[in-house]
Amino acid sequence: MQLNPCAKHKLVRDSVRHFAETELAPIAAEIDRKAVFPVDVIGKMKALNYFGLQVPKEFGGAALDSVSSAIIVEEISRICAAVGLCVTVHNGVAVYPFLQFATKEQKKQYLPKLASGEFIGAFSLTEANAGSDSASVETTAVKKNQAYVLNGTKIFVTNGGICDLALIFALTGFEPGSPQSSVFIIESKYPGFLRGELEDLCGMRANPVSSLFLEDCCVPEKNLLGKIGDGMKIGLATLDNGRIGVAAQALGIAQGAFEAAVKYAKERQQFKKPIASLQTIQNYIAEMATEIAAARLLLYRACSLKDEGASFGCEASMAKLYCSTVASKVTSLTVQIHGGYGYSKEYDVERYFRDAKVTEIYEGTSEIQRMVIARSILSQLIL
Amino acid sequence: MVTELPWDEKAGTLRRDLAAGMMNPACKHALEAALQIKERFSAKITTVTMGPPASEEVLREALALGADEAILICDRLLAGSDTFATSLVLKEAIKKKCPKFDLILCGAYTADSETAQVGPQLAEELDLPAAAYVEKLEISGRTLRVRRMVDNFRETLEMEFPALVTVSMENYKPRYAKLSGLDDAFCGNEIKTLDTASLGIKAASMEKKGSRTKVRKVFLRKAQKGNVLLQGAASNVVNEFLDKYQRKIGTVIGKSIEEKKLDDKK
Amino acid sequence: MTRNRKKSIWVFGDYRNYYQNRVTLQLIARAVALAKIIEAEVCALIFGHEIDEWIMEYTAHGADRILAIDDPALKSYSTEKYLAIIEALAKERNPEIILIGATDFGREFAPRLAKRLKTGLSADCVGLDITDDGLLLQIAPSFCGNMLAEIVTEFHRPQMATVRPGTFKEIPHDYERKAIVERLPLMNNLPKSRVRLIEYERSVEKEHTIENASVIVCGGRGMGNREKFKKLQELAKLLGGDVGATRPVVYAGWAEHGVLVGQAGKHIKPKILFSFGISGAIQHTAGLGEADFIVAINKNPQATMMKMADVAVVGDASDVLNNLIKELKKRIRE
Numbered sequence: 006m007q008l009n010p011c012a013k014h015k016l017v018r019d020s021v022r023h024f025a026e027t028e029l030a031p032i033a034a035e036i037d038r039k040a041v042f043p044v045d046v047i048g049k050m051k052a053l054n055y056f057g058l059q060v061p062k063e064f065g066g067a068a069l070d071s072v073s074s075a076i077i078v079e080e081i082s083r084i085c086a087a088v089g090l091c092v093t094v095h096n097g098v099a100v101y102p103f104l105q106f107a108t109k110e111q112k113k114q115y116l117p118k119l120a121s122g123e124f125i126g127a128f129s130l131t132e133a134n135a136g137s138d139s140a141s142v143e144t145t146a147v148k149k150n151q152a153y154v155l156n157g158t159k160i161f162v163t164n165g166g167i168c169d170l171a172l173i174f175a176l177t178g179f180e181p182g183s184p185q186s187s188v189f190i191i192e193s194k195y196p197g198f199l200r201g202e203l204e205d206l207c208g209m210r211a212n213p214v215s216s217l218f219l220e221d222c223c224v225p226e227k228n229l230l231g232k233i234g235d236g237m238k239i240g241l242a243t244l245d246n247g248r249i250g251v252a253a254q255a256l257g258i259a260q261g262a263f264e265a266a267v268k269y270a271k272e273r274q275q276f277k278k279p280i281a282s283l284q285t286i287q288n289y290i291a292e293m294a295t296e297i298a299a300a301r302l303l304l305y306r307a308c309s310l311k312d313e314g315a316s317f318g319c320e321a322s323m324a325k326l327y328c329s330t331v332a333s334k335v336t337s338l339t340v341q342i343h344g345g346y347g348y349s350k351e352y353d354v355e356r357y358f359r360d361a362k363v364t365e366i367y368e369g370t371s372e373i374q375r376m377v378i379a380r381s382i383l384s385q386l387i388l
Numbered sequence: 389m390v391t392e393l394p395w396d397e398k399a400g401t402l403r404r405d406l407a408a409g410m411m412n413p414a415c416k417h418a419l420e421a422a423l424q425i426k427e428r429f430s431a432k433i434t435t436v437t438m439g440p441p442a443s444e445e446v447l448r449e450a451l452a453l454g455a456d457e458a459i460l461i462c463d464r465l466l467a468g469s470d471t472f473a474t475s476l477v478l479k480e481a482i483k484k485k486c487p488k489f490d491l492i493l494c495g496a497y498t499a500d501s502e503t504a505q506v507g508p509q510l511a512e513e514l515d516l517p518a519a520a521y522v523e524k525l526e527i528s529g530r531t532l533r534v535r536r537m538v539d540n541f542r543e544t545l546e547m548e549f550p551a552l553v554t555v556s557m558e559n560y561k562p563r564y565a566k567l568s569g570l571d572d573a574f575c576g577n578e579i580k581t582l583d584t585a586s587l588g589i590k591a592a593s594m595e596k597k598g599s600r601t602k603v604r605k606v607f608l609r610k611a612q613k614g615n616v617l618l619q620g621a622a623s624n625v626v627n628e629f630l631d632k633y634q635r636k637i638g639t640v641i642g643k644s645i646e647e648k649k650l651d652d653k654k
Numbered sequence: 655m656t657r658n659r660k661k662s663i664w665v666f667g668d669y670r671n672y673y674q675n676r677v678t679l680q681l682i683a684r685a686v687a688l689a690k691i692i693e694a695e696v697c698a699l700i701f702g703h704e705i706d707e708w709i710m711e712y713t714a715h716g717a718d719r720i721l722a723i724d725d726p727a728l729k730s731y732s733t734e735k736y737l738a739i740i741e742a743l744a745k746e747r748n749p750e751i752i753l754i755g756a757t758d759f760g761r762e763f764a765p766r767l768a769k770r771l772k773t774g775l776s777a778d779c780v781g782l783d784i785t786d787d788g789l790l791l792q793i794a795p796s797f798c799g800n801m802l803a804e805i806v807t808e809f810h811r812p813q814m815a816t817v818r819p820g821t822f823k824e825i826p827h828d829y830e831r832k833a834i835v836e837r838l839p840l841m842n843n844l845p846k847s848r849v850r851l852i853e854y855e856r857s858v859e860k861e862h863t864i865e866n867a868s869v870i871v872c873g874g875r876g877m878g879n880r881e882k883f884k885k886l887q888e889l890a891k892l893l894g895g896d897v898g899a900t901r902p903v904v905y906a907g908w909a910e911h912g913v914l915v916g917q918a919g920k921h922i923k924p925k926i927l928f929s930f931g932i933s934g935a936i937q938h939t940a941g942l943g944e945a946d947f948i949v950a951i952n953k954n955p956q957a958t959m960m961k962m963a964d965v966a967v968v969g970d971a972s973d974v975l976n977n978l979i980k981e982l983k984k985r986i987r988e
Contacts, residue, residue, distance in 0.1 A: 013574045016448050020565045027907060031880060054567035067567035077567070272953075413905055471765065472774060505765035505777055512769035517734070517848035520762035537857060538758035539671050544852040554762075557911050600774030604785075605804040606796050617955065619968035626977040629949070629967060630985065636947065640868055640925045641893050645985040 017073045021080040024053070033085040036211035037356050040203070042167060043088065043211060050092070050122070057120025058096045059104065064116035071308040075253040079304075082257025086360035087211035089257060091125070093250030094163045098368075099126025101246045102172055102188065102239055106231040115170065115190065124192075127168035128247070129159035129217055130240060137373050139174075139240060142186060144219060146175035151226050153177075153189060155197070155219040163367070166203050166213025169193050173219065174236050186236025190228040197222030208359030245318040247368045248325035249311065252304045255325075255332035255364040259300065262332075262339040262357040263293050269343055286342060293335045300328045319381035326374035329364035336361040411446045414495030416562035418555035421525055422493050423454045423563065429527060432456045434486050438466060438474060444579055452565040452573035459485055463583040465591055470599040475509035480587045482514065485580070491532065492552040496521050507554035517547040520554040661694035661750040664812070665717070666763075668755045669700065669708045670731060675921075677755030679715045679824035681817060684782055685753060686716045686825065691784040694750060695719055701739060703729040709835055714827040718834065725840040730854070733763050734847045737770050742841055744771055749812045751790050753782070756816040764816045774807035775814040780821055780936065790815065795936040802936065819921050820943045863920070864913055869895030870924040870945075872915055873903060873971070874938075874959075876931020876952055880908040882972040886930060889975060892982050898922065900938045916941040931971030934958030951975070 010018070028046050036043050050056070058074045060066020069077075074096065082089030100119050103112060118124040135141040144157025155175050162171070171191050178185025191198060201216030231239050267290060270281035280286050303324040310317040336358040340347035347354050365371045411419070422433050435450040437443045438461040447458035461481050469477070482489065492514075494507035504520070511518035524535040530549045535542070536556070584590070616632075618625050630637075634645045663685040668678050678698070685696040698717040700708050703726050712720060721743065728735060744752075754764040756778050768775035781793035785806060790813040792805040807813040864870060871890040877883040883903065890897045899909035901916060915922055916938035923944035930951050932938060939962055942948065950963035951974045960966040967974055 012445065012448060013570065016445065016452060016573065017567075017570050020449070020452065020567075020570060024564050049564075052566075053564055058567065062568065068571050069567060073570070470774065472769065475769065504761055505768075505775065508762050508766040509769045512766045518762075518766075519849060521758055533852070538762075539675070540857050541670070541854050542857045543854040546850045546852050547848055600768075600772075600810050601776060601792070601805050601807050603796075603803045603805050606801050607804075608801060615961070615963055616965045617960075617968065618965065619955070622969050622973040622977045623981075625967055625969055626974060626981050629965065629978075630981055633949075633965070634985070637893070637926065641895075643986050645982060 014072055014076060017069070018076050018080055021077050022083075024050075025081050025084040029081065029085040029088055033087075034350075034353060034356065036085075037087065037208075038210075038350070040205070040210040042091075042213045046088070047091065047122070050088075052122075054120070055092055056095055056122035056125070057100070057116075058092075060100060060116055060120040064112065064120050066116070066120040071249065071311045072305060075249055075304060075308045078250055078253035079257040079260070082254040083261040084257075085211070086254060086258050086357070087209045089254050090209050090212045091164055093254055094128065094247075095119070095122075095126045097250035098128035098243050098247040099164075099168075099170070099172060102128075102230060102243050105242060106188075106235070106239055110227070111190065111230070119170065124169040125164055125167055127162050127164040127171040127217075128243065129162045129165075129171050130174045131161050132158060133160055137370055140184060140186075140237070142174055142176060142184075144173065144175040145179075146173075146177050146187060146189060146224070148177075148226075149223075152223045153226060153229070155189065155191070155222045155224060157219050159217040159219075160201075161204065161214055161367075162217050163212060163214050165215035165217055166200060171198075171217060172230065173217075174240060177233050177236075185234045186240075187233050188230040188236055188239045189224050190230055191219075191222065191224055195222055195224065206363075208356070208361070208363055241318075244369055245321050246311070248321040248374075249304070249307055249317075251364055251368045252300075252307070252321070252324040252328040255328035255361065256297070256300050256304055258357055258361050258364070259293075259297050259328070259332040259335040262336045262354060262361070263297055265352075265354050265357075266290065266293065266335075266339040266342045269346075273344075280342070289338050289342060293338060296331045297335065300324070300331045303327050319378055322369075322374045322377040322381070325364075325368065326371055326378070329361075329371060332361040332364050411449050412495055413562075414497050414555065414557055416495070417557050417560045418493040418495045419450055419453060419455065420560040420562045421522075421555050424560065425491075425525065425527065426454065431490075434459065434489075436461065436478065436481060436485075438462075438469075438477060438481075440467075447579050448573045449565065451577050452569040453563065454569060457486075458577070458579045460579055460581045461583075461587070462581055463585075465584050465589075468599075470601050471505040471509055472601070473599045475506050475513050477584075477587065477589065478506070478510050479513040480589060481582055484587060485582070490530075490549040490551075492516070492550075494552070494554045496554040496556045504554065507552060511552040514550075514552070516550055516552045518552040518554075519545050519547070521556040522553040523556055523559040525553065659747070661692055662697045662719070662747065663689050663694050663751040663753065664697050664699055664721075664749045665712075666752065666754040666760070667698050667700040667708055667712060668757055668760055669702065669705070670759070671757070672708070672711070675755070675757060675819055676824055677757060677760075677817070677819040678712065680819065680822040681753045681755055682712060682716045683825045684817070684822040685751075688751070688782060688784055688790070689718075692750070692788055697721055697749070699740070699743075701728050701736060703727075710829070711827070713831055713833040713835070714829045716825045716831075720833055720835045721838060722835060723838050723840055727840060727844070730851050731759060732847055732849075732851070733759075733766060734849060735844060736763060737767055738845050739841065740767060741770050743838075744812065752812045752814045754814070754816045756818045760816050764814060768814050771812065771814075773810040773812060773814055775816070776805045776807075777816045779815045779817045782815060782817065789813065818941065820923065820941065864896040864898055864915070864922055865920050867896040867922070868925040869893045869928075870898050870915070870922055870926075871895055871928045871930065872898035872900070872932060873909075873930045874900040874932030875902045875906070876933070876971045877903070877908075877975075878931070878972050880906075882975075883908040885972070885975055885979070888979050889928070889982070892979065892986060893926075895924070895926075900932055900935070929959050929963065930975055932957075932959045934960075934962060 054067040057066030058069050062068045078089050078093045130139055132142055146153040146155045173189045173191050174186050177187040197220045199218040204214045270286050271279050273280050307317050307320040307324045339354045340358050343354050346352050425431050433455040434457040435455045436459045497504040519534050521536045522534040526533040532551050533546045535544050638645050665681045665685050689696050695718040697719040698712040700722045705724050709720050754760045776792035776794045779792050779794045783791040785791045789806045792815045794803055796803040871886045873883050873886045886897045898915035899913050903909050904911050904914050925946045927945040927948045948963040949965045950959045951967040951971050952960050955968045
């Protein structure tokens, strides 16, 4: 793994930062306050390939590596986590399964639309009774002629309110004791596909999170992703990848908050000097800086492994666990350092505080990450 | 000292000032103009910059935005060149690497205190018709028509290729780099590096034909006026200020801003 | 052509915007001061058609000699024609110094002329002097903006400099003054212009703007962000003035390029200038020479802008602005 970014990664970071600071910064607070999805800016991002980060050029994608992809999510999230979420979910868990598991025909049919952002994707696994326990999905898919009929409800679907395409995990095998699930590509225009109300969330409010209802929704059989029974396999592989995206988000949020904290500490005067001269504040700053640096290394290590084609699941879990923990801590400290102003919506830091929390929950809670990491270590023959 | 030139056409170039870290803003506008020409007329854009090795960053940025070729002129001998010398070196590079250009575009001014001389001086070196502060370019065959605003005059000018323009920041809002372009900028795009030797420029001739001006001293500006200092909480300071200067301000704006006294009886 | 011809300082007559832009007169004034030191004469160049008015004006404002070419072919400004004319004249008369106003035209024309004459040029000078060894001392901003450089052109002649309008003060006119007026013929091998002027019109829209404002409220990066910057408009409105911006602010997209104040921006001459959150880079302050009364607000009392101001208010620019608006709203009466 390269410790110093190469010229290309530097250019990626500079370019995305420039876009984020110019286009996202002016609207980030307002779209959070009004919980409104910024269609115009997203439109600009579609034209700039933000929705086809790792899609090959032949399908209209940007063909970037995983490190670049993480940098992009990080830089967007540093300014506006809700938009970062939209981009990482689309790329990381909606497009990624296509790249890994789709047939040539499915790629040809869907990748160009996904890469251009004509179709925004969503990944729907979670249900009311199946959160961490993802094997307990109750959505069913029953074969009927040349199609599958799906019934069920998915909740907390990121991009759910606006997605054009969703990957739905449904039960296709009903043997008690050995449930078998599969993944289906569903276009929002299919009859029987309905969206629920938008969730009213603590953070990431500009992202349209909603439930998806499938009521006798007919899906052509060619829209089965992978083979029947591949649900677990696709799910686990996708979540491994999704974790990198969430880690990048969390890192971006932490970084943005941290910069605000340092700036404020230098400017705010109490007892006739900047609070940055107080030892307690200095301790906070030192801790935040160190933990963010460590989080950064964990994230980019996982990305490098993925780019090298090595197995990266455990490392991705570590990155997600650590980056999200750091994000929560750093944003909380940042509010603290800002004192009363940090609690007011006049400053951005309370938004970062609210946005950070969910990074410890979605794409596998921190508890699940610990489980994944432990299992990975315990199953190794040699450490 | 580095300057930036975007160039173009069937050749185009771009140059840059390193201190800013990224491409000089005016040059971004020039590059945007070049890119729009390329979109309409399928042109080839060559970007050129003169500066230290780190200037490569800016060439990569230009490639990511859509330039086709990049040239870096880098040589210790050229450090501290004034615009006279810089335009000379650029001319040599252009004659050597893309002599068949149609149009050269430069940013109208740079972000540091560089004073927009390189464009006109390069035009003189290459004996080209030129126009500065161009806001709009239109091409028809070999004829270039430009619109610009200079000294409160709106002008439309015409000239034939080969020509040079400097592009103002009024128009040609720079585009964002497409993410696919970022990959393109690094794969299969060699940046050609030239030093004075490869340009056939010898140290002695730089002495003779190079910089004409010489900096004798650099110093900090001295404060100019003795002045009144006010400090304290914002509301107090504002009141103090207004009380002191209300008459002066009132006279200028034609309205009274004297504070109403509480015991004013009307 | 006498061998012992007196040295001459040439000032290019940029008469196009005469009544708004007095830069030629300002340069003549400075040239007169410099000429005293090196024992030279000040010579104004006027190339155009029906130029008697300018001949009279430049004479009244201090020129010792006028080199005038009056011909219909010179009705509109033309860089190419002027280059050829001055090249020929300079070869014949060897001016010691040529000064050109840094108008848009001058900034395009002067560098090209310097190249044609194979000499050095300092642009946007904020000061001109004579060194102990008799050279033109060109004082121009250095990279960082807070530094100035003293520059000389040691070995080449003429020594050239461009100077922004508002840097020097013109000499009051004296219509009794006399100058030597040489009415020269247009050279007959004048090159055909490769740049053709298709049309031009004076742009009226810009007449009543920041350049004419008597109160200007200028903001810099110290305002913090775009929203806070935009509040300056409220103060400007209360005072019947205009908002100006520094270069970093324009580059950050908080304000349009059209309100840039400074060397590269609009030339302002307000009666009162408010300077909010501006540190005072030379590129900005060099354009403030004609402001009567400057009020600077900055967190840092040591900032250059604070030292230049008549009143320096130490505080957060945005806070002071908000308070000032509040107070003024209370106080303003017709």
